[in-house]
Amino acid sequence: MAETGCGDHVGPDGVGMTVLAWLRKRRPELSWSGCRRLLASRQVRVNGTVEVHEARRLKLTDVVSCDDVPTAPPRPKLIRIVHCDDDLVVVEKPTDLVTTRRPEEQHWPAAKKRLAPTLDELVAEAIADRRTTSRPRQRTARSSPPLFRVQRLDRQTSGLVVFARTDEAAKGLIRQFQEHTVERTYLAVVRGCPESQTISIPLVRDRGDGLRGPSRDGRGGQPAVTHVRRLATADGLSLVECRLETGRTHQIRIHLCELGTPVCGEPVYRHRLGETASPDTSGAPRLALHAARLGFRHPRTGERLTFTSPWPDDLAAWIKRTCPALLHSSHLGPRDERRHV
Known part of the structure; x- marks a missing residue:
């Protein structure tokens, strides 16, 4: 770029x-x-x-x-559908894409929305495209089935996201998120060498410099708990696995920053309050944070579903070039290949 x-x-x-x-x-x-x-x-x-x-x-x-040159808007073909049934859809979210549109953007004209599509809009189009392709005689016009947001990923974060396709499924999935029974595991490459630990640091909207984080006096804020496990360290970088117990905005990024080990490629949370950010010499092409595992019970059948997603190509190439030992330490199960509508 x-x-x-x-x-x-x-x-x-x-x-x-x-x-x-x-x-x-x-x-x-x-x-x-x-x-x-x-x-x-x-x-x-x-x-x-x-x-x-x-x-x-x-x-x-x-x-x-x-940028010196224009950037084309993302298209539905960029979205990989991992699993799709009548109740829900699981997809791999690319980086630089918001999960859903903000309320103040709902009134945007269609042309402007196409310049900055959201993940749910692209997923709906991708599902409609697949149905139109598989049943050309039954569906002569493309339609977008309804999607219900039950979780979100930061714009810069890539990885697995689930959407509900019915109101009942949405209620069932939201209940699981509220009860903390959904497995949400992320992989991150950070600067430094954090110890494996559970981080419990409440977060406020403004820690004192306009950024989210812990309050100055350590009191108040929303409870936020992240379980961190260091998988490997080499050449000043570490691969960590982060399991969310709560899901606050930017939680993993803030918690890793508070440990003094910010995520490589982090554009915002690079230092603790009152400190000066150290240069990021990792060369990461973007935020090195990926939602790698997602598990929950199907809201209608009760079946336990677990999905895994390997590093996307841009981060995998960077890790292989910069510190290949970390790539081999990314302990994930096989990619789930179920893709049906």
Whole structure:
């Protein structure tokens, strides 16, 4: 990804400014229309992810950059359907894709939504495409079946996600998440050598510098528990397995940062409050965090379903090139190959 010279950190004078106004200020040679064209062509990134919404308000420490060339929007064919039945669908989420659309984006016109599709929208299209292909005489027009969100992954995180396809299935899956009976295991490559341990650090929306994290006095916040197991260490990097007990926003990323071992490629949580971030020399192409295992009981049949997902190609190639010993230590079962509608 080649970037122009407009990439830098948002300082106090930029807090609350819209992305469009920031671009106009940093790129005075461009008109307002020229800045809008950059957004419409998906050349603007905030914290490493494409941003098309000109009215997004910037926060302290956000990093805004511009690509030299446009980036094509993701398409349904990029989504791998791992399992699909009448009640639910399990997919592998690519990086740089939000799970569902924010409420303030629901009113966007269709053309703008196509510039920044969400995972649930692409999955619905992928299911409809598969049905149209398999039953061309029965379905002459593509339709999108309803999907219900029961979990989410951070935009930069890749890996397994389940959606419900009926209201009853959604209720059953949500109940399992609330009762902490869903197995959610992630693989991460971090800087340093963390000890295997259980991290129990409550999280607040603003730890004091605009970022999520523990409060200054250690009191208050939502309970957050992550079980961390170090699998291997080599060349200053470690492969860790993280099992979620709770599912707070950015929980794994924050907890690993609080240990002093941030995730490689981490664009936001790079240092604890009051400390200075150390340079990330890992060369990671993006956030090295992947949802590798997902297990739950089928909400209708009660059957226990477990799915695994290996490292995606971009992270696997980086690990193989940088520290191959870590790749061989990624202890996962075989990829689940059930794909049916």
